[in-house]
Amino acid sequence: MRTCIGCRTRSEADGLLRVVVVHGALTPDPRRRLPGRGAWLHPALECLHRAERRSAFPRALRVPGKLDVAAVREHLIVANGIRETPGSVTDESKVDPS
Numbered sequence: 343m344r345t346c347i348g349c350r351t352r353s354e355a356d357g358l359l360r361v362v363v364v365h366g367a368l369t370p371d372p373r374r375r376l377p378g379r380g381a382w383l384h385p386a387l388e389c390l391h392r393a394e395r396r397s398a399f400p401r402a403l404r405v406p407g408k409l410d411v412a413a414v415r416e417h418l419i420v421a422n423g424i425r426e427t428p429g430s431v432t433d434e435s436k437v438d439p440s
């Protein structure tokens with residue numbers, strides 16, 4: 343069992359995406375082969391957004407400062423088959439009261 347750093351829900355590791363830091367950038371590690379400390383995240387943009395807002399990546403990975411989540415976002419978009427076209431973005435418009 344692993345805890346998603348976005349929503350903090352415990353899940354089987356199989357249902358979570360491993361994310362590591364490579365050269366200062368967050369890197370998705372779906373095969374779980376990259377060395378080093380990993381953070382676990384549901385393969386969902388909502389969990390990524392939550393993790394970003396809470397600065398969960400630097401904390402989970404023990405890296406100071408902000409980390410670039412672009413590669414992870416890209417991975418999730420491809421994995422979920424989401425097309426980010428202007429005017430049809432629904433995910434960003436959701437406001438999380440926390």
Ligand SMILES: [Zn+2]
Binds near residue numbers: 347350383389
């Ligand atoms: Zn989650």
